[in-house]
Amino acid sequence: MRQSFSEALLELATADPNLYVVSVGLRPSVMLDRFSTRFKTRFIECGVAENNAAGISAGLAKSGKNVFLCTYSCFSPGINLATIKQSICLNNLPVKIIGYHAGLLTGELGASHQMLEDIALMRSLPKMEVFAPIDATEIYKMVKVLAKSSHPAYLRLVRPSTPVIYPGRLGFTIGKSQVLQSGKDITVLGYGPVLAQVFSIVTKKSLEIVNCSSLKPLDTTTILRSVKKTGRLLVIEDHQQNGGLGEAVASLILKTSLKCRFTHLAVSDSFGQSARDPYDLYRLHGLSPVNILDTINKLCSR
Amino acid sequence: MNIFANKKHPLSAIASEVRLSVLEMINTAGAGHIGGSLSSVEIMVALYFSHIFNFDRDHFILSAGHLCPTLYAILAKLGKIKYSDLSTFSDIDSRLEGHVSVSVSGVEYSSGSLGQGLSFASGLSLGDKDHHTVCLTTDGEHDEGQIWEAIMFANKYHQGNLINIVDYNGQQIGGTTADIMPLGELAGKYLRFGWTVQTVNGHDLSALIKALKIAKASTIYPAAIIAKTTMGKGISFMENDYHYHDVKKLPAALYLQAKNELEITSY
Numbered sequence: 001m002r003q004s005f006s007e008a009l010l011e012l013a014t015a016d017p018n019l020y021v022v023s024v025g026l027r028p029s030v031m032l033d034r035f036s037t038r039f040k041t042r043f044i045e046c047g048v049a050e051n052n053a054a055g056i057s058a059g060l061a062k063s064g065k066n067v068f069l070c071t072y073s074c075f076s077p078g079i080n081l082a083t084i085k086q087s088i089c090l091n092n093l094p095v096k097i098i099g100y101h102a103g104l105l106t107g108e109l110g111a112s113h114q115m116l117e118d119i120a121l122m123r124s125l126p127k128m129e130v131f132a133p134i135d136a137t138e139i140y141k142m143v144k145v146l147a148k149s150s151h152p153a154y155l156r157l158v159r160p161s162t163p164v165i166y167p168g169r170l171g172f173t174i175g176k177s178q179v180l181q182s183g184k185d186i187t188v189l190g191y192g193p194v195l196a197q198v199f200s201i202v203t204k205k206s207l208e209i210v211n212c213s214s215l216k217p218l219d220t221t222t223i224l225r226s227v228k229k230t231g232r233l234l235v236i237e238d239h240q241q242n243g244g245l246g247e248a249v250a251s252l253i254l255k256t257s258l259k260c261r262f263t264h265l266a267v268s269d270s271f272g273q274s275a276r277d278p279y280d281l282y283r284l285h286g287l288s289p290v291n292i293l294d295t296i297n298k299l300c301s302r
Numbered sequence: 303m304n305i306f307a308n309k310k311h312p313l314s315a316i317a318s319e320v321r322l323s324v325l326e327m328i329n330t331a332g333a334g335h336i337g338g339s340l341s342s343v344e345i346m347v348a349l350y351f352s353h354i355f356n357f358d359r360d361h362f363i364l365s366a367g368h369l370c371p372t373l374y375a376i377l378a379k380l381g382k383i384k385y386s387d388l389s390t391f392s393d394i395d396s397r398l399e400g401h402v403s404v405s406v407s408g409v410e411y412s413s414g415s416l417g418q419g420l421s422f423a424s425g426l427s428l429g430d431k432d433h434h435t436v437c438l439t440t441d442g443e444h445d446e447g448q449i450w451e452a453i454m455f456a457n458k459y460h461q462g463n464l465i466n467i468v469d470y471n472g473q474q475i476g477g478t479t480a481d482i483m484p485l486g487e488l489a490g491k492y493l494r495f496g497w498t499v500q501t502v503n504g505h506d507l508s509a510l511i512k513a514l515k516i517a518k519a520s521t522i523y524p525a526a527i528i529a530k531t532t533m534g535k536g537i538s539f540m541e542n543d544y545h546y547h548d549v550k551k552l553p554a555a556l557y558l559q560a561k562n563e564l565e566i567t568s569y
Contacts, residue, residue, distance in 0.1 A: 046455060051447070051448040051451060052421045055422045055424070055452065056421055056428070056452075056455065057425060058422050059424060059429065060429040062411075062425070063425070064429065082418075086412065090412045091404060091411060091412050091422075092404075
């Protein structure tokens with residue numbers, strides 16, 4: 001995912017002399033070495049100072065630059081939320097905040113580096129749009145679209161290489177979810193690689209898999225249409241339950257007269273921890289394919 | 303800090319006018335940060351009326367957003383907003399937010415949360431190297447770590463087109479800045495962080511204008527101007543009393559006294 005993002009950014013920067021990257025002391029880890037040598041004057045290194053980096057990004061955007069602020073999500077927005085709120089959102093500047101190493105898949109780096117609150121924080125900010133691609137194919141398409149957007153945006157990336165399942169023929173549209181697999185028994189809704197796991201599940205149930213990579217704006221039409229059809233909804237996310245997609249969708253459904261059986265698989269008000277195999281953390285927090293299958297069976301048995 | 307220092311300066315009449323507008327604006331609204339607004343009057347008058355900068359092209363970033371009554375009064379004087387707008391300060395249907403807002407014509411940055419403006423100004427001056435970006439911060443604001451992040455950044459990128467003016471009035475909401483968090487020798491700190499530094503009497507228009515000219519001439523070093531000021535300047539009972547960091551509506555007698563003092567000391 002990181003690699004694919006870097007490739008897309010290099011292509012964009014070649015075509016757009018106004019494209020700037022603001023770095024926060026993690027250049028090799030966010031895979032921006034090539035960008036920093038090819039576009040030296042457009043690679044702005046702030047050192048380990050996330051608040052200043054967000055302010056610098058906002059100021060650059062004010063001067064008309066197309067700015068990508070690139071660092072770990074546990075630091076941005078983890079540390080610099082107030083600067084993002086005031087200097088970027090309140091001033092309505094189209095900075096693209098790239099949050100690397102989000103979620104439990106950050107693995108051995110442990111609780112401090114496993115950002116599980118980013119979606120909740122960023123969803124809550126006025127003007128901010130929020131996206132989380134399912135894989136390397138989608139991120140590539142997504143970045144090309146977001147580079148042309150005039151809104152502030154947050155883009156969530158994960159650390160390890162993850163399976164690629166996004167069909168090449170599909171594009172990406174802000175505010176649109178994609179039905180990746182059509183089904184009639186249950187809607188499985190989520191974002192990021194945790195959702196991609198659903199494709200590995202073997203079941204006789206007919207699953208409708210909906211990729212909600214545009215978390216804000218939310219594609220309420222596609223989500224409600226699917227839930228109306230299946231009457232059952234499982235939301236899965238590698239994020240805290242509090243403030244995540246599950247709560248957003250539950251609220252959405254409660255506002256309608258739709259009847260729906262609902263379960264939300266997410267991290268339940270707890271921190272992550274180190275694991276050499278990051279997927280052990282999915283097992284520990286009930287987000288593994290086995291857990292997903294169990295939940296589907298329970299929801300479909302009633 | 304001689305109050306009569308500006309007696310003959312041609313811009314002193316504007317400074318007096320701005321002070322009266324600030325008092326009236328805040329008293330009409332029934333709330334506002336009067337102490338710092340009054341201490342920063344000469345700084346902003348020197349910036350906007352000396353013609354050293356042209357803020358249609360150069361940039362002014364008010365990092366200390368609570369000093370906006372002074373900026374709003376100046377924008378009214380410049381005709382960017384209407385004088386009648388000033389009486390709407392911080393009201394529900396007014397663009398004149400209680401902390402400075404880009405919804406006001408002539409304002410480039412919405413702020414209020416302290417410590418962020420210098421980063422923003424630094425990014426803006428990096429993106430627009432053909433013009434100058436002037437930031438106004440306060441001494442109390444230097445408690446924020448982000449200010450020091452920005453100070454280091456501006457040194458690294460040789461931002462000769464960046465100027466930071468510090469309204470150093472020595473007071474903040476709960477006491478003196480020396481008591482709350484001593485800044486030590488601020489000029490020396492800027493110098494050691496790679497900036498040029500000037501310390502001036504922040505109520506002396508001639509000194510401020512001279513300092514701005516020198517700061518503008520710096521080509522590779524970011525320039526700090528530490529403007530030593532008096533909080534609540536011009537109203538005797540407010541001067542250097544941190545209880546007047548911000549005020550509610552003044553009792554009628556006090557308001558009249560304040561107004562009289564500002565009118566009498568019109569210099």
